[in-house]
Amino acid sequence: MTLPPDLTDTVAAAYRLHADQRDPLCAYIYDLNALQAHVDRLVAGLPANAELFYAVKANSDAPVLQALSDRMAGFEVASGGELAWVNRHCPGSRVIFGGPGKTAAELRAAVEAGVDCVHVESLLELERLSSIAERSGRTVPVLLRVNLNLSPDQVATSLTMGGRSTPFGMDEADVALAVDRAERSSGISLQGFHFHLLSHQLSADAQLALIDRYLAQLRSWRRRFGRAFPVLNVGGGIGINYRSPDQQFDWDAFCTGLRGRFGAADLQGTRIRFELGRYVTGFCGSYVMEVMDIKRNLGRYFAVCRGGTHHFRTPYAQGHSHPFHVLPVDAWTLPIARPEIRQQPVTVVGQLCTPKDVLATDTRLARLRVGDLLLFPYAGAYAWHISHHDFLRHPHPQQLYLPAEKRAKALAC
Template identity: 40%
Template sequence: MIPEQVFNQLDRLPAHPTYLYDLDGLEKHVQKVKTALGKVEVLYAAKANPDPRILQAVFPHVDGFEVASGGELSHVHQHFPQASLAFGGPAKLTSDLKLALEKGIQRIHVESPAELQKLALLARELQCTAHVLLRANLNLKIEGVPLAMGGRPSPFGMDETLLESCLPILKQHPELHCHGIHAHLASGLKDAETHLHLLSGVMDWFRGFISQHRLDWQELNLGGGMGVDYQTRKPYDWHTLGEGLHQVKDLKLRIEPGRSLVASCGYYATPILDIKSSHGETFVIVQGGTHHFRTPAAQNHSHPFQIKPMHAPEVQNCTVNVVGQLCTPKDRLSTAVQVQGAAVGDWVVFPLAGGYAWNISHTAFLMHPEPNFVYLQNL
């Protein structure tokens, strides 16, 4: 399950929680995704993991980055001033919109008529053009996904009536150049066929909307949301998505995946500090926990792991819960998992920790030290 080159590294590491990122594997994976998608533009959603080394590995193989705050915008722009950027996110600060205009960001994804008005005034003040997509929350049926942002009441994007109320604002303001629509409706879509079906609905709606309002828009950003199956580890079928999107000849398509690009390159490895039984269950207590690796808590799942034995086993062939060092029962990483053996000092290694892992963790709680980071490249 865990590649040998990752496991072998652990022999050389100090006994401290460590993120290992397989940058060679990441590059290969992103290249494969880009090949499967052909002409469809791919922006990496930096929110999944904005580590500069990750951005660096991804950068040569994508068409740009999606950023979702002024902080991400500054960070990504500072490291890659030449990169094409799209700036999204609800409730942007005026200062962030201004920064986006000053930096000449390629696309701003507008989330409300009020934001569009604000942007028009700023663009006039700065005497520049704001290149925008309007973010839509479409009335499409979205079922069976862990995180739906559209197709229901949500703070993200605009219903069709709000989109329509943007049209006169666009007409009034020559400093606004709208190129089309952005629609990130859900995250965690594991089945590419189902995903494609949803995206076909978005494309049909888009064609209807531009025809009804006689708009010359061509760009459609279909968002991210390609799922990662943490339990079966079956990869997302990029080939099927690419084949489906290649049929589309009349639109300029773009996607902005995060999790599905980077999750598989990351591993969170941490030593066992204690093993004890409590009311009939065995607890393996590791150094670190959800303050380093919040993915299991955020996904509400039992995260798969593998143990690298460093000592003779203290427990054998038993079912364990893996928990962290925090004084809360929520600091649980895995539940009721059968293990061959475990001992204090062994490493517990969690795969699929490359995205929405370290950077979504509540690091300040209890003031434990931060993890170490190891980048595997040119091995």
């Protein structure tokens, strides 16, 4: 696999970090410059009536949010913690608040913060929000999150939040009651609907087909309830192809398909929101580990590296062997022969006392030596933030954010 060009700065930073420290290296490196260039491309492709929000859960690091805040429509938060975090680090940003199991205190905080919209998950949550809003004398814009009953081929990815029976969103059968209840509440301003049925979508055509289904549903509810419903949130869910990194989701083809659809006359006054997580930040982060030992065990080679799935749980969580690059390090100071393997499949593991601490399995490498660095790209989303950091109490990795203005400065010189 060849290095994508936008990893060049990350690789240089990995070598710099390595040169600066005595302990075996373990670090996350986020290229904020690459992140901004990526997001600018995503936003530029979208039709004029589409808005791109960022689902903060994918990576809520403050430098990441700040790099995004004036380039996107705003942030989707899914807890009171995320709401407070975004308001603290990106004050003034537009925030939409979704997620299951919202407490009354979280709903109150959302109302007080004046969020752009609350995505309501159930009839009971609608009641709670309505009474909180009415008591505070405010009117809260609301989308109803609805699960749709779809055939398995319409939601055929490795992670589905809907299309079948799940705890997310309300049943289609509850929509009429919810619309009626919202209409009678002075605290609720019903704007439309929210659908987030899957993640890990790799096919632009399949995602467009799903959006066709959402648009058909919106039109059907417009006719049925005789209301415009000016906002439609079509969720997140665009994936990263970890298994075949050269075949990523075709954003350009997707946007071409969207333009044909969102340009329809009856959607001109409709704002159609995306709340993408993985596809926004996944590409900007890399996890770097130093190889500390190489051993052969019952016929297989293992590279034991500094760190592990307690930092970078993505491969285990998704059940894949994560792609990586070897960054050769020539220096070797120990007075013993340097262990190395050539043209062998190797399984990359971390420092945890569990056979599940595996990041890549039987990857054939031209050469690997103890002391080399391994760089795992596509580690900017659902990586550090979904990992069990303190299991075994190893040190946390270094976290480096390559500044966003770096390339602009370099060009100016």
